[in-house]
Amino acid sequence: MSAAVGGTALREGGACAEPQVLRQRGQREVFCGLTSIVWLHRKIPDAFFLIVGSRTCAHLMQSAAGVMIFAEPRFGTAIIEERDLAGLADIDEELDRVVGQLLERRPDIRMLFLVGSCPSEVIKLDLARAAARLSRIHLPRVRVVNYTGSGIETTFTQGEDSCLTALVEHLGEAPPDRRSLLIAGCLPDIVEDQFRRIFDELDIGPVAFFPPRSSLELPEVGRGTRVLMAQPFLGDTAQALAKRGAQILPAPFPFGAEGTTLWLKAAAAAFGVEDMHFRNVTAPRRERAARALERYRDALAGKRVFFFPDTQMEPSLARFLARECAMGLVEVGSPYLNKLLVDNDLALLPEQTVLSEGQDVDLQLDRCRAARPDLTVCGLGLANPLESEGLATKWSIELVFSPIHGYEQAGDLAELFARPLLRRERLRV
Numbered sequence: 001m002s003a004a005v006g007g008t009a010l011r012e013g014g015a016c017a018e019p020q021v022l023r024q025r026g027q028r029e030v031f032c033g034l035t036s037i038v039w040l041h042r043k044i045p046d047a048f049f050l051i052v053g054s055r056t057c058a059h060l061m062q063s064a065a066g067v068m069i070f071a072e073p074r075f076g077t078a079i080i081e082e083r084d085l086a087g088l089a090d091i092d093e094e095l096d097r098v099v100g101q102l103l104e105r106r107p108d109i110r111m112l113f114l115v116g117s118c119p120s121e122v123i124k125l126d127l128a129r130a131a132a133r134l135s136r137i138h139l140p141r142v143r144v145v146n147y148t149g150s151g152i153e154t155t156f157t158q159g160e161d162s163c164l165t166a167l168v169e170h171l172g173e174a175p176p177d178r179r180s181l182l183i184a185g186c187l188p189d190i191v192e193d194q195f196r197r198i199f200d201e202l203d204i205g206p207v208a209f210f211p212p213r214s215s216l217e218l219p220e221v222g223r224g225t226r227v228l229m230a231q232p233f234l235g236d237t238a239q240a241l242a243k244r245g246a247q248i249l250p251a252p253f254p255f256g257a258e259g260t261t262l263w264l265k266a267a268a269a270a271f272g273v274e275d276m277h278f279r280n281v282t283a284p285r286r287e288r289a290a291r292a293l294e295r296y297r298d299a300l301a302g303k304r305v306f307f308f309p310d311t312q313m314e315p316s317l318a319r320f321l322a323r324e325c326a327m328g329l330v331e332v333g334s335p336y337l338n339k340l341l342v343d344n345d346l347a348l349l350p351e352q353t354v355l356s357e358g359q360d361v362d363l364q365l366d367r368c369r370a371a372r373p374d375l376t377v378c379g380l381g382l383a384n385p386l387e388s389e390g391l392a393t394k395w396s397i398e399l400v401f402s403p404i405h406g407y408e409q410a411g412d413l414a415e416l417f418a419r420p421l422l423r424r425e426r427l428r429v
């Protein structure tokens, strides 16, 4: 059944367990996929991200990354000015020249990402063909891969999804009878090391992380590959890996003590780890995480949180806040509810949780203002106006930049949400 609610379609689920989802199709206030270069370039230090874009793209990167992009750390922008179709051949030549100069100047680059954007003069370009041509010219020293960070259809976390999806094509074929575990999604090195230690103790292996820390160490994938997704916004990556024969292990995401345990449990079940052994390895860590969470319980318990759709991490984080921090959920918005990936988190949300998918910012602002939540999780653009109206906010982008996965980070994750509430309390005092 469906009904119109102020331009919003409200779908009621069929059977009992299906949650209600508000489908929102309106004005969006999000960063584009180029933003993900800020964390991707740190993760793969021998890669270079060349944005093929406009001055706007260059300015976005400059302000989002807070660095001088023209000083060339590991990303830069080839600025394409408006020109007619007849000028496209010149652009190809220009791109070849820019890439040639860059690679000559920077012999450390092993992988070059050509990142498309949304200005019309860039959309006309066939970057896939350009990447294939440039790969032929510069192989074996440099592999050239293209993807889009365009803001027309993507939100900022989908930039990582596009990047990794493009990279899946370049993964070697693993022998079908070789069982291995692949963790897909950018994680800070320190978190990767912690997970690697846990998998070692559980006797699960070999384990590879995707993307790898070096572009020379791309993992292989095949029918024996079991995949744990590390980020809920990697729907296309998951599908691309599945197409290569890998099996995606269904699990909630590893946020908090419970989420981390269930995520590890999915791998343990796939690799036949005994329950007792699993408990011995995880219980002390789980208890430590629960103790770390306890410190923020007073600040968070009973407080009401509203999520604007921004990162696709919202359902997983809401599950953590509701179940491990005793927070109330006013509304959980997500740009896209990818059932394949977040179903296990959705199943753990309290009954009657209001979910919304997509964005219609004015309607969402109305609902948020009417509800007056204790904490609003939203993009940078909405945070300042809401703060000025007396609402405490948390920037959702921080949740992408900060180490928040796993047992050791459970307390830090709770603190990220508690901080704005505690600051407001102090101001009141």
Ligand code: SF4
Pocket (backbone or CB within 6 Å): 032, 033, 034, 053, 054, 056, 057, 058, 060, 116, 117, 118, 119, 149, 150, 151, 152
């Ligand atoms: S890709 Fe599009 S949305 Fe992103 S900065 Fe460039 S012009 Fe703006």
